[in-house]
Amino acid sequence: MRIALLGGTGNIGEGLALRWAPRHDVVIGSRSAEKAAEAALYCVERLSQEGFTCELSGEENIQAIAECDVVVLALQYQFAIPTAAAIEGSLNPHAIVVSPVVPMTKDGFLRYIPPAKYSSAALEIQDTLPHNEVVSAFHTTPAARLIDLKDKLGLDVLVCGSEKPKKIVMALVKDIEGLTPFDAGPLEASFMVESITPLLINISARNQMKDSSIRIIGQRIG
C-alpha cells in the first residue's frame, strides 16, 4: 500500500514512517521538499541500523500524495486544516485520509476545543475533503514511543470512521507490531477519542508521567 505521511518530518508522522516502511511504500510529505527528503533519508538510515532495507522517499506535499492509497495528516490542528484544503484538488478519490488531529487550547490545563462548526477535527477534515473517506486514529499513540524502534509498544489505537475505510486503517494499525486497533464507532464519535489526548497530557503533568496512553481492558465475549 502506498502511504503518504504529511508532516512526516516530525513526531507521529516520523514514527509511523519508521514503523510502516518495512511493509509499505511510504512517502514523507512536507511543505519543504528538502525537509521531506532529509527526513526520508534519516528514516532509511535508522531502519538500515535495524536491518531493514526500505525505499522511502520525501516530497513536497502535492507530489507526496500522488497515487497514494492512504494519506495521514500528521500535523497540528492549525496546519492540518489548511493542508487538507491545499491537497483537495490533487487527491485520488479512492485515497483514505487518516486524521490523528486534535484541536486543543491551554487555560490552566489543556482543554479539547472542537471547531465551532463541527464537533471534531475529523468532521472538519471530512468537510474539507468531501470526495474522500476520512478515518480518525492514533490520537493516543505517543510519538516518542513509535520513533523508538526498540520499543515493543503494547498500545491500543481507537479508530473511528465508515465501515469499509475503517477496516483498512485497522489492518494498517495491526501491521505495526504492538498496536491493537479498536473500532470506536463512526466518524461522528471521533470527538470522544480526540478529547483523550489533552486529558492524557494533563494526567502526565499531574502524575509525574511521560508518554502516557490508554489501554482498553474488558472481557471478550462471543
Next chain:
Amino acid sequence: MRIALLGGTGNIGEGLALRWAPRHDVVIGSRSAEKAAEAALYCVERLSQEGFTCELSGEENIQAIAECDVVVLALQYQFAIPTAAAIEGSLNPHAIVVSPVVPMTKDGFLRYIPPAKYSSAALEIQDTLPHNEVVSAFHTTPAARLIDLKDKLGLDVLVCGSEKPKKIVMALVKDIEGLTPFDAGPLEASFMVESITPLLINISARNQMKDSSIRIIGQRIG
C-alpha cells in the same frame, strides 16, 4: 469517614457500598426508605459471606446525607440533577459531593452530550450545589466488577476537582484495593473524562467485549 451513596440500590452505588463498607461508615440512600433498607441488608449479608462484619444502613436520601463527609450521586444524569437540587438545603457545607454522572444520548451510537449551559455534568452539579465542593470520579469503573467481590479489579480512576477535596477522594479510591486514582485536573476538565463512558460502551458493543474500562499507561518520571 461517613459516606452516603445516593442511588446505592443499584449498579455503581451498590458496588461502592460493598467495597467501602469494611473501612467506612456507609449509608445507602434512595427516594424509597424501604428500597434503601433492603439494599443495605443485602450488602451486609453479602459482606458477611466474605467474612466482613459491617454496619451499613439504608435511609431516604435526606436522612442518608445527615452528618455525611462524602455524598456520591450514583445516579443516571436525569435523576442526578433533581436529586442534587433536592438535597441542597440539607447538605453539610463540608460534605464533598462525588459525581460519576455522565449525560449521554443514542443516535446510532452513544454520544456524550454535556448539558447546554455547562460543559459537563460535574459543573452542572457544582452549580446546583454552590456551597459544597464537587469532585468527579468513577466514570470508567464498571459497576458489575465492583459488585463482584471476588474481582481483584486492577482499574484506574480519573479524578477531577479542586486540589483539597480531590486529594480526599483520591484517598477514598485507594481505599478500594485494585483501584488506582489519577489526578485528571480541575472540575472544568471533567468533560474529557465523562465522554470516555459512552465511548467505552460503543467500543464494547463493536469489539465483542463487556465491562470495558481504560488503564493509563506511561513512564513514571521524577
